[in-house]
Amino acid sequence: MKITKYWNTNEKEVKSRKFNIFIGISLGNLYFSKENIRKYILWALENTKKSVLIFIADKNHSINLNLRKNYSKKEAINTTIKMGDEIENSIRSIINGLPKEKQKLVKIMRWEDLEKLKEYQHRLEPIKKEFSKNKNFKSAIMNIVTNCVKIEKDNLKIIEGLSLYVLNELPLFIDYIEYQNERYNLIPYPGGDDLNDLALDIQNGKLFPELTKKLKPEGKMAFVNAYVD
Numbered sequence: 001m002k003i004t005k006y007w008n009t010n011e012k013e014v015k016s017r018k019f020n021i022f023i024g025i026s027l028g029n030l031y032f033s034k035e036n037i038r039k040y041i042l043w044a045l046e047n048t049k050k051s052v053l054i055f056i057a058d059k060n061h062s063i064n065l066n067l068r069k070n071y072s073k074k075e076a077i078n079t080t081i082k083m084g085d086e087i088e089n090s091i092r093s094i095i096n097g098l099p100k101e102k103q104k105l106v107k108i109m110r111w112e113d114l115e116k117l118k119e120y121q122h123r124l125e126p127i128k129k130e131f132s133k134n135k136n137f138k139s140a141i142m143n144i145v146t147n148c149v150k151i152e153k154d155n156l157k158i159i160e161g162l163s164l165y166v167l168n169e170l171p172l173f174i175d176y177i178e179y180q181n182e183r184y185n186l187i188p189y190p191g192g193d194d195l196n197d198l199a200l201d202i203q204n205g206k207l208f209p210e211l212t213k214k215l216k217p218e219g220k221m222a223f224v225n226a227y228v229d
Contacts, residue, residue, distance in 0.1 A: 001039065001227070004226075005224065005225040006223075007222060007223040008200055008223065009186065009224070014186065018186075020185060021188065023187075027058060027087070034094070041106060045102055055109045055172075055177075058083060058110055059080055059115075060111055063165045068151075084110055107180060120172075127174075134211075138163075140198055146159060170199060173199030174203055175218060175219055183219065186221075187222070189223065191225065200221075200223075
């Protein structure tokens with residue numbers, strides 16, 4: 001794995017297994033082929049503290065299908081859940097090919113699992129409120145959308161709608177995610193610089209300090225730009 005950039009950490013900390021690793025799989029990112037996911041998992045197992053959490057962001061992708069591909073909301077959700085099932089089956093086949101002692105170290109979480117976590121919901125609510133009332137925060141989120149998606153910048157209705165995708169993800173970047181009694185606090189991803197920068201600035205109270213006070217981040221969240229060799 002080639003690491004091109006570190007946020008809130010460094011090579012020494014990662015290699016010393018300081019963090020539990022959280023691998024987010026975006027359905028719209030074609031980089032996540034089965035082979036690349038396998039290499040991510042192998043790298044994570046070598047560098048994680050205790051275990052690895054693979055997060056399939058299936059339902060959130062329905063926002064893209066609804067607004068950019070003209071799916072109905074129901075059709076978009078059903079489609080992304082089916083896509084998530086296929087990815088989960090693929091990941092489980094990868095896990096089953098690992099040594100027995102490694103298999104038990106890898107966990108899988110879907111979007112519906114995330115929505116059941118109280119910590120996630122407690123973070124999401126103030127983030128959405130900030131978006132609705134703070135023009136600067138809204139602008140920061142919409143800039144992330146326009147930098148990531150090929151869309152006309154004057155198409156404000158679509159950009160604002162797609163901003164929900166980013167808002168739904170942001171709670172995962174502000175603070176650790178706890179799942180099945182384990183805290184995960186390092187995210188490797190091929191890109192995502194703008195979101196990482198914003199999340200880190202909110203963590204540290206550098207930007208939108210009032211939001212930081214409401215969120216009260218407890219743990220250090222770290223990110224790396226990670227690409228398969």
